[in-house]
Amino acid sequence: MASVTTRPPPWRDVRVLRVLLQLLFALGVVAVVTWLFGNLVTNLDQIGLSTDFDFLDQPAGFQILGSDFRASQTVRDAFVVGITNTISVAGIGIVLATLLGVLVGVLSLSSNWLVRKAATIYVETLRNLPPLIVIVFVFSAVILQLPRIQEASEWFGLVIVSNRTIGLTAPAFEGDSAGTYALLLGLGVVAAIAVAVWRTRVHRATGAPHRRVLWGGGVLLVVAVVGWFALGGPLVLDRPQIVGVQIEDGWAMNANYAALLIALVIYTATYIAEIVRGSIQAVDHGQTEAADALALSSFQRLRFVVLPQAFRIAVPPLANQYLNLTKNSSLALAIGFFELTQTTLTIIGNGNPAPQSIAILMAGYLVLSLSIALVTNLVNRRLQLVAR
Template sequence: MNNRRDAVSVQRPKGSLLNDKDFRAVLFQILILAGVVAVGWYLVNNTLSNLEQRKIASGYSFLGRESGFGIGESLIASSAADTYARAIVVGILNTLLVAIIGIVLSTILGTIIGIARLSSNWLVAKLASIYVETLRNIPLLLQLFFWYTIIGEALPPVRQAIEIIPGAVFLSQKGLRVPHIVEHAIHGWMWIAFFAGVAATFVWRRMAAKHQEATGQMRPVFLPTLGFLFGLPLLVWLVAGAPLQWDLPKLGGFNFNGGGAVSPELMSLTFGLVLYTAAFIAENVRAGILAVPKGQWEAAGALGVTRGTILRLIVLPQALRVIIPPITSQYLNLTKNSSLAVAIGFPDLVSILNTTMNQTGQAVEGVSLIMAAYLTVSLSISAFMNWYNKRIALIER
C-alpha cells in the first residue's frame, strides 16, 4: 500500500511544477527581482544618456570647488570661499540642530499635553483637546508661515528690542540675541571629558544593574551620572584655571554686534515643528496611559500613593512599551519635516543643496546627497529608539 502511494506521488502529471507552491514562490521572486533590475537599468541608462546629450558632467568632483555663496547661520565657521563640501556639512549640522532641539522640546510638551488630556479638571482637558485637534489639522507649512509672520510683524525693531535680561538678552525682529562664551583651547578637552563621562555612565549603570540582580541591593545611579556627565568637564575647566569670557551683544547701528544669535527663521522653524509634532506625541502618550489597566491605579491608590507618584513611577514606565514605537515615527517625521525650512529661508541641508544644484547643475548628485543624508539620520534615530525600546521592554519570567 505504501509502495503504491509512493509511486503515485513520484509520477506527477506534466506541468506539475507550476502547481508546486515552493517552485512558484521562487519563480515569482526571480521575476520580481529581474523586473526591478530592468527598471533600475533603464532609469540609470536613460539618465546617463540625457546628461551626455546636454553635456553635463556627472560625478562628485564639484564638492572640492569653491562654493561662492555665504551661509547666514551656521554652527561652524563658514564663508563664500569654502568648498561645496563644507557648505553641505554646515547644512547637515543645521538640520541636526533643528532635529535635536525639536525632538527634546516636542517630547516634553507632548507628554504634558497628553497627560493634560486625561486630567480630571474639565477646563485643562478641554484646552489640551483643542490644542491637539487644532494643530494636527493645520498643514505644517502654514504654521511655519504663521510663526514667521508673527515674529516679523509682532516683535519690535532692533532699536526698540525687548530686553529680557538687561544688557544681555534681547528679542526683536532680528531674532534673539544672547551672550556668547568666547572660545578657549580648554573647551575641546571639556568635550573629551564629557564623552568620557558618557562612557563612564554607561559602565556604571551596567555595573549597578548587575549588582542589583546579584544581591537585590540598589546602587545610586542619578548622582553618579551627574558627576560623570558634568563633574568631569567642570573638573577639567577648574584645573585649567576656570577661564571664562562672555561676549555680550551690543546695539550698533541697525543691528546688534557680538554675542550669539538665534535667527527669526530658526525660531519660526522650531516653534512650528515643536508645536505640530507635540500634538501627535500627546495622542501617543494618552493612548499609552489608557493602555495601562485601571487596576494599577486602584492598587497603588489603595496603598496611599499619590496620583502624581502613581503616574510617574507605575503607569508611565508601563505605558512606554506602547508609546515608544509610534513616538519613533514622530521623531522621524519631525526630522524629515525640517526640510520645509527652505520655505522660510533657514539654511538647512535642502536649502544649501538647492543653491549648490542651481550653481553647478549637478541635480542628480545633489538629490542623491539629500536622500543619503536623511536616510542616514532617520536610520540612526530608528536604530537608537529600537534599542531603547528593547531596554525598557517588560521581560516575563
C-alpha cells in the first residue's frame, strides 16, 4: 500500500486553524477600535465639536508664564512651546541626573564608612518617595519659601536666588563677531574629532599610545583660545542682575522650572546611583584581580578594566531611567510649569477639542520615548558588538 499524505480535514488542519484564529483575533480588535471611534465621532457631532485639526491655526488665547508666548499666537505654537519645554527639562535633567547619580554611585562604594552611609541614606530616602511628592515639596516647601525678589539673596554676584526666578551665571555670546566665533567653535569640534580619529588610526597601526582625548581636547582648546583673543572676546560670562521684579541676563529660571528640574534630578539620580553601584559590583572580581596582577594602578584598573565593562551592563537600565525622567516631567502639571501636558490641558481648557489635543500629547511623548529608546539601543548594540 503506497503511503499517501492526506491532508486532515480543514477544521482539524493546524495551518488552516492558525490563519482562522488570527483572522478572528484581528477582526475582534478592529471591531472594538471601530466601535470606540464610531462612538467618538457620533458624540463629537452631537455636541458640535470639530473632528479635524483646524484648531491648530486658531489663536491660543492664553499666555505662558516665563516665555515670550503671546495670546495672539496660534495653538500650534503653544504646542511647540510645550514640547520644547519638555525637551529642555528632560535633556538638562538627564545630563545632571547622570552626573549626580554617577557621583553618588561611586561614593556608595567608597571605603569610607561615613561616605558610604551618607550615600545610602540619600538613595534609600528619595527612591522610596513618590516623584510627585518630591516635585510638589521642592516647589512649595523649598523654592516658594525663598526670599522674595525684592530681597533676593546674591551669592558672590554669580547666583541670584528668589522665590520667583533663580538666576545663574552662564556663558553667552556677545558682540558683532559672536556668530563667527560660534562657527569657529563648531569647526574646532570637527577638527578635534578628526584629530582623535587620526590618533586612533595611528594607535591601531603602530601601537603607539593614542592619547586621543588629550590631542582632541588640545586642538579644541587652542582654537577656542586663539579665536577668543583674535575676535576680541566674543564669549563672556553673563551675570544675572535684578531689573525691577525680573532677573535678566545669565540663565534665569522660573521658580517652577527650577523646582521641576531639581526634583527630577535628585529623584532620578538615586536610581542611577543604584545602577552604577550595581554594575560596578557586577564586574567579575577576577577582572580586578587580573588587573592587580598586571600591576595596573588603581586609576588604570578603573579606567581600562572595570568601567568599560560596568558601562556595558549599565546602559539598558540607564536608558530606562532616562525614559522615566522624560515621562515624569509630565508631573509638572501639579506645579504649573508649561511643559507638554500642562500646555495641552490649558489648550483644552480654552475650548479646543480634547480628543485631537490628547492625540497630539500622546504622540509627542511617544516620539520622545521612542527616540530615546532608539539612541540607547544604538549605543547598546555598539557596546555589545565590542563585547564578543
